[in-house]
Amino acid sequence: MWRPSKCPNEVSLGFTFSLPLALPKQVRFSVKSRVNRKLVVCTVESVGSIYQASDVRISKTSEWKALEQHAKNVISKTHLRDLLTDPERSEKLWAEFDGCILDYSRQRVLPETMKLLFDLANRAKLQEKKEAMFRGDKINITENRSVLHTALRAPKETQLFVDGVNIIESVWQVLEKIRSFSNRVRSGQHTGVTGRPIKNFIAIGIGGSYLGPEFLHEALRTERVASAAAGDRILRFLSNVDPVDVKRATDKLNPEETMAIVVSKTFTTRETNINAKTIKDWLIYHLGDSPETIKKHMVACSTNLDMVVKFGIDPENMFPFWDWVGGRYSVCSSVGALPISLQYGFDVFERFLQGAHSMDDHFRYAPLERNLPVLLGLLGVWNMSFLHYNARAIHPYSEALLRFPAHIQQLDMESNGKHVNIFGENVDYPVGEIDFGEPGTNGQHSFFQLLHMGQVVPCDFIGFMESQNPVCEEGEPVSNHDELMANFFAQPDALAFGKTAEEVEKEGNPKWLVPHMVFTGNRPSSCLLMPVLDAYVTGQLLALYEHRTAVQGFLWEINSFDQFGVELGKVLANKVRKQLNESRYFNKDISGFNPSTTRLLNRYLEGSVGCAFEHVYHYE
């Protein structure tokens, strides 16, 4: 597939086209064309040979049809209760890598189903697409960008050239800068403006500039090595533009000992900019309005040096990353590296990178049949597109992963929540699940009723061989971690086997009550069993789920790496902001909105602002 790029500004060719060529690498050449009678010369570049407009669309291939038939004629007639009696099947539906075990025998599949899914993966050129991603081809075609979060965790000695630059060298330059800066702050060499050591950090960012680092921070907070390294330091996150979040983030912190880390890829995100401004004012109010205050107490992670400098942050205190790192894939860049290294030390962050890299290599090189992210991705496609389950849940049996479901929710839903394929055509099959989850056992006492008796939601159960914080309570039959894990083992079987009317009756329940107590079962899930949750394992887990999302996007032939869906709401908020400014301070009537919004806005304006500006600014 080919796309026009580098056209003169006034010309938008607005199309992509294919040539009957399948070239192995990206190439560029120029074409002359007449647009509005003007002769223009554009550079045209291949986005690689992985997508050809002339290819048969995935849902029209014989491999896709075979799976549809298989779902209808074979799988629909099976029940997990029966499938799980077959030891050979259980043995086959199991894969292991580097301490991580995936048992997918409770998925509604047979070994034959997996074979058909591998055929589909081959037909979708999964191997080539993976390779194109790792190689740095511009597979994010709508934004003309490479997708190289895997380069963020590549070992220092490796090389990867993108547009003539060895990006691994750039990655490690930033990591080394973070290592040295975090060492200086942690050792007290870099103090606050009043000379006090810095021991509180507020990471200001939203979406991908927040959820990944927060999940990682929570995962490490109770881990032995990381928590010892953190000492009495405090790391908090400020994401929501709700001023209440400012209160929560700054509550009881001494500004003299606090550093704000502004994390924004674009540095144009309204929520982050307002929060950064609010924290800047908070620091200035308490520490004085001198350039030193900002220099000592504010740093940034961004791709936008100009805006960082304009904001007033010393360019020396900016830790860059690159346009080939998508926001939701950015936790391994300075976005996660800086806050986590300040809180826990760089060594802990480096272990996290190593875990992620180990999973990257496995994803890149292991055969499909033993490849954990590929297996998870294929099962996702199977459940969504062939069995039509449109949601899925993640249940980590570890409180330390309490923010993991939220991170995966953004990662996956922002990536695969699409309605057109890579060619711009409507997809004629369901893509993009609704992801949600809670740590077990909390989820069990909340929404599991629906999972057992209501809609069918495929689940991932994530458990750990050992606890981060082992406790044995005298008089109890098992340790607290075993108690937790008893649930990890029980829930998938309860979902799979259910309980028949006959079984309920046998328990002596009155007849009228029986239907209320029947569990239909046949509800699919996967079990991931991992070693104790440390920085390395957290890295493995992250990469596993990042690649699962990519696999699904590759098979569905969608672009998992853009996010235009978040734009429309932002544009409308701009219009509302202008209206609020004009109505509140310049007595203008609400205009230009539909009747429902006009009514709501009028009602809202009856409320009090609760604070005042010194000078009212007319917003344009």
Ligand SMILES: O=P(O)(O)OC[C@H]1O[C@](O)(CO)[C@@H](O)[C@@H]1O
């Ligand atoms: O890092 P930035 O540029 O502030 O963007 C924050 C987030 O906003 C989004 O663009 C949309 O919500 C995310 O993709 C991104 O992670």
